[in-house]
Amino acid sequence: MSSTVSRVRAAYARNEAVDRPEIWIDLRPWEEAEAEARAIDARVAAGEHLPLAGRLFAAKGNIDVQGLPTTAGCPAYAYEPESDAPVVARLRAAGALVLGTTNLDQFATGLVGTRSPYGAVRNAIDPARISGGSSSGSAVAVALGIVDFALGTDTAGSGRIPAAFNGIVGLKPTRGLVPTTGVVPACASIDCVTVFARTLPEAEQALSYLAAPPDRPLRPLPQRAPGPWRIAVPPLSQLGELDEGWAEAYEEAVARLAASGASIRPLDLAPFTEAAAMLYEGAFVAERYTAVGPFIDKLLASGGAGLDPTVSGIITRARDIPAHRLFTDQDRLSALRARALAELSDADALLLPTAPGHPTLADVAADPLGANARLGRFTNSTNLFDLAAVAVPAGEVNGLPFGVMLIGPAFTDDRLATIARALEPRVSLAVVGAHLAGQPLNPQLLALGAVLDRTTTTAPTYRLHALRTTPPKPGLVRVDEDGTAIETEVWSLPAEGLGRLLSALPRPMALGSVELTDGSRVPGFLCEPSALANAEDITAYGSWRKYVERREA
Incomplete structure (x- = not known):
C-alpha cells in the first residue's frame, strides 16, 4: 500500500477511534482525501x-481551504473560498494533504476552546478540562495523533495555550514571517498563523514551508555577546496565582535550562503583564469589531442564531470605544514596550509558564470572562510587543501536561527553537x-531532533550480521558466548521521537535494551533471530562502518 494512502486510512481510523466529533467543523470525505493521496503517491513515484x-495536516476554521466553507466558528458567516489561503497552498505544494477544518472559539475570540456552536x-x-483556544480543534487533532501537524492562529495566545494544555509544541512566528491572507482576522494588525506539532522538528519543518520573504523590511537581529544562552526569568512573586504544582514545575524548567549551560538572569515582568491586560481591557479590542462587528450586529438584529453570547458581547461592546482612547492606549503601549525590551536587553529569551493554570469545562462555564482573562496573563503581550514565541511541553503536574514558552525579539524564531530543545x-x-x-537512515534521526551524544561500544556480548534488506542494515543480537564489542553511537532524541521511530520500525528490526561497555543499558536497535538464517556474520569487523568500507573498496 502506498505511504500517503496508508497514512490517510490510518488517520480516518484514528479519528473514528478517538470519537471526538467536536474537533472538526468540516472533515473531508475519506474517499476524496484518499484520491488526493493516490495522486500524491503517483507524483512521487x-x-x-x-x-x-x-504528511497530514488540519487547518483552523478561520483559514481558507478550497472546497470547504470558511466559517470562523459561525455557521451563518460561512463562505466558499475561491482558493486556498497561501499557508495552505504552500503546504499542499510541498505534498502535504489537508484533512479538514477544525473547531475554534468563534471568530478566534477566546483562549478556552468552548465558545463554539x-x-x-x-x-x-x-x-x-478545556482544550484551550481559540485554536482548539487543531491542537487536539495533533495531540490525539490524527494529523501530523495543524495550522492555528495566535492573537492573544491561541497558538500557545492549546499547545500547553495538550502536551504538544506551538510555534508563534514573528509577525510578517507567515502570510495571513485568506485568514478571517481577529485583530488584523497583530494576528499570526501558527503551527502545532508533537515535536519541535515537525513544527519547524512545517514552518519552513509556510514562511516566505517577510512583508516588511527585515531588521537586523539583536547582537548578542559571546557566551551561553542568556535566559530571563521573573521572580515567582510576579507570576501571580498559579495552579497547584505549577510553580515547582516552572522552577524545574528553569533548572533544566541552567543545567544545559544557559545563564539565568532576573527580569521585571510588570511591563509584560500590564500590556497583557490592555489587549481586552483597552481600546485594541475595537479591531475585533472592525473585522466582524457589522456582521454580528446584523445577525443579532435577526435573532443571533449561531452566535456565541460571550463572543458577541465582547465584540459588540468594542463598537462604542472612543477613538481618543485608542491613541491613549497606543502611547501607553509604546512606553510599556520600551520598558519590556529594556528588561530583555541582551537576554536571548524570556522563559514563562505558558498559562497560569488549566481550568475545567465547569470552571469556564461558571466564569467565562474571568477564566479566559486569567489564561492570557503571560501570552497576551507577545504580539502587542511584536515578539516571537515557542511553546513546548515541560513535564506533567498531577497527570496533566505542563508547558512553558520562550519569548524573544522579532525574527529570533530559530534561536528560540534551538533553546527550546534543551527543555524537551x-x-x-x-x-x-x-x-x-x-x-x-541517519536523516530519520536528525528529522526527529536527535543529536549525537557519544561514540562507544557495546559490552562484548553481541554479534553483528549483514541483513538482506533495503537499504542494507545490520542485525545486532546478544549471545551467551563468543560475543564481541560492537561500535555504537548513542544519540539523544525527544521521547516522542523515539515513540514515532518505534511505530514505524520495520521487521525484522526490534527495539530492546542494549548493554554498553561501561555496563549501562540504553534502548537500541536489535534484530529478530529469525532474520539471521541467510545473513552474513560480520562480527569480525567490529563495526558496520568498517564492513561497509571494505565492501565498497
Whole structure:
C-alpha cells in the first residue's frame, strides 16, 4: 500500500477511534482525501520532489481551504473560498494533504476552546478540562495523533495555550514571517498563523514551508555577546496565582535550562503583564469589531442564531470605544514596550509558564470572562510587543501536561527553537548500523531532533550480521558466548521521537535494551533471530562502518 494512502486510512481510523466529533467543523470525505493521496503517491513515484508527501495536516476554521466553507466558528458567516489561503497552498505544494477544518472559539475570540456552536473541544488528556483556544480543534487533532501537524492562529495566545494544555509544541512566528491572507482576522494588525506539532522538528519543518520573504523590511537581529544562552526569568512573586504544582514545575524548567549551560538572569515582568491586560481591557479590542462587528450586529438584529453570547458581547461592546482612547492606549503601549525590551536587553529569551493554570469545562462555564482573562496573563503581550514565541511541553503536574514558552525579539524564531530543545524530555538510543552518522537512515534521526551524544561500544556480548534488506542494515543480537564489542553511537532524541521511530520500525528490526561497555543499558536497535538464517556474520569487523568500507573498496 502506498505511504500517503496508508497514512490517510490510518488517520480516518484514528479519528473514528478517538470519537471526538467536536474537533472538526468540516472533515473531508475519506474517499476524496484518499484520491488526493493516490495522486500524491503517483507524483512521487514519477520522480517529483514533494518533501512533505505523506504528511497530514488540519487547518483552523478561520483559514481558507478550497472546497470547504470558511466559517470562523459561525455557521451563518460561512463562505466558499475561491482558493486556498497561501499557508495552505504552500503546504499542499510541498505534498502535504489537508484533512479538514477544525473547531475554534468563534471568530478566534477566546483562549478556552468552548465558545463554539460546534461544541466545546475537550482536552486530549482529560475530557473534563478545556482544550484551550481559540485554536482548539487543531491542537487536539495533533495531540490525539490524527494529523501530523495543524495550522492555528495566535492573537492573544491561541497558538500557545492549546499547545500547553495538550502536551504538544506551538510555534508563534514573528509577525510578517507567515502570510495571513485568506485568514478571517481577529485583530488584523497583530494576528499570526501558527503551527502545532508533537515535536519541535515537525513544527519547524512545517514552518519552513509556510514562511516566505517577510512583508516588511527585515531588521537586523539583536547582537548578542559571546557566551551561553542568556535566559530571563521573573521572580515567582510576579507570576501571580498559579495552579497547584505549577510553580515547582516552572522552577524545574528553569533548572533544566541552567543545567544545559544557559545563564539565568532576573527580569521585571510588570511591563509584560500590564500590556497583557490592555489587549481586552483597552481600546485594541475595537479591531475585533472592525473585522466582524457589522456582521454580528446584523445577525443579532435577526435573532443571533449561531452566535456565541460571550463572543458577541465582547465584540459588540468594542463598537462604542472612543477613538481618543485608542491613541491613549497606543502611547501607553509604546512606553510599556520600551520598558519590556529594556528588561530583555541582551537576554536571548524570556522563559514563562505558558498559562497560569488549566481550568475545567465547569470552571469556564461558571466564569467565562474571568477564566479566559486569567489564561492570557503571560501570552497576551507577545504580539502587542511584536515578539516571537515557542511553546513546548515541560513535564506533567498531577497527570496533566505542563508547558512553558520562550519569548524573544522579532525574527529570533530559530534561536528560540534551538533553546527550546534543551527543555524537551529526551531519551537515549543506541545505533550500530544504517542510522549511524553519515549512513542512509541517519536523516530519520536528525528529522526527529536527535543529536549525537557519544561514540562507544557495546559490552562484548553481541554479534553483528549483514541483513538482506533495503537499504542494507545490520542485525545486532546478544549471545551467551563468543560475543564481541560492537561500535555504537548513542544519540539523544525527544521521547516522542523515539515513540514515532518505534511505530514505524520495520521487521525484522526490534527495539530492546542494549548493554554498553561501561555496563549501562540504553534502548537500541536489535534484530529478530529469525532474520539471521541467510545473513552474513560480520562480527569480525567490529563495526558496520568498517564492513561497509571494505565492501565498497
